[in-house]
Amino acid sequence: MRLLPELFQKNRQWAEKVRSEHPDFFTKLTQQQSPHYLWIGCADSRVPANEIIGLLPGEVFVHRNVANVVIHTDINALSCIEYAVCVLKVEHIIVCGHYGCGGVKAAQHDRHLGLIDNWLRHIRDVRWKHEPMLQRIESEQRRFDKLCELNVIEQVNNVCSTTIVQQAWASGQSLAVHGWIYRLEDGLLQDLNTLITNSDEISSVYRLAIEQEAQKL
Numbered sequence: 001m002r003l004l005p006e007l008f009q010k011n012r013q014w015a016e017k018v019r020s021e022h023p024d025f026f027t028k029l030t031q032q033q034s035p036h037y038l039w040i041g042c043a044d045s046r047v048p049a050n051e052i053i054g055l056l057p058g059e060v061f062v063h064r065n066v067a068n069v070v071i072h073t074d075i076n077a078l079s080c081i082e083y084a085v086c087v088l089k090v091e092h093i094i095v096c097g098h099y100g101c102g103g104v105k106a107a108q109h110d111r112h113l114g115l116i117d118n119w120l121r122h123i124r125d126v127r128w129k130h131e132p133m134l135q136r137i138e139s140e141q142r143r144f145d146k147l148c149e150l151n152v153i154e155q156v157n158n159v160c161s162t163t164i165v166q167q168a169w170a171s172g173q174s175l176a177v178h179g180w181i182y183r184l185e186d187g188l189l190q191d192l193n194t195l196i197t198n199s200d201e202i203s204s205v206y207r208l209a210i211e212q213e214a215q216k217l
């Protein structure tokens with residue numbers, strides 16, 4: 001007996017619906033993918049990349065992990081970024097965090113949770129880095145929101161620092177890195193004004209984005 005029959009049924013219905021709306025959809029996609037965007041987002045089931053930005057299969061290359069973290073030595077994330085930038089030639093990398101992120105919330109506290117502490121350490125580093133700003137916020141909820149925003153800005157910076165993105169810019173490839181945040185309450189995205197399109201912009205855009213966060217307190 002096939003397990004999870006309801007999911008296979010949903011899959012057949014979905015494929016049928018797509019075929020009825022676009023008869024050559026799957027045939028076209030088997031030829032090649034040519035997405036313009038790389039989405040780096042949280043693994044949270046409430047933040048599905050394609051649905052949020054209304055794109056079909058083939059239109060966005062996706063990498064997701066707990067709390068949308070980009071670590072300089074994470075071979076998984078780096079491989080995705082390399083493939084997206086060097087082979088697919090995406091023009092935009094979107095780092096998208098979300099308010100209410102469980103990974104960020106766990107990093108707010110120093111309780112020991114197990115193996116994931118090693119992953120959350122990177123967000124705790126973001127927290128320590130911006131401790132003075134975070135300490136100025138009295139409401140724990142607002143402090144949590146702020147850490148979600150700061151985490152996106154720091155991960156944008158990490159993406160820009162990778163050898164892959166650095167080399168793409170050095171060779172004149174058109175590539176923009178964006179930092180967005182998604183609100184579960186209304187399903188809307190917000191741009192955190194971290195758009196970076198070349199190496200020279202990294203430090204000034206980063207500084208401005210952090211200043212803006214401090215002013216929003």
Ligand code: CO
Binds near residue numbers: 043067102
């Ligand atoms: Co999350």
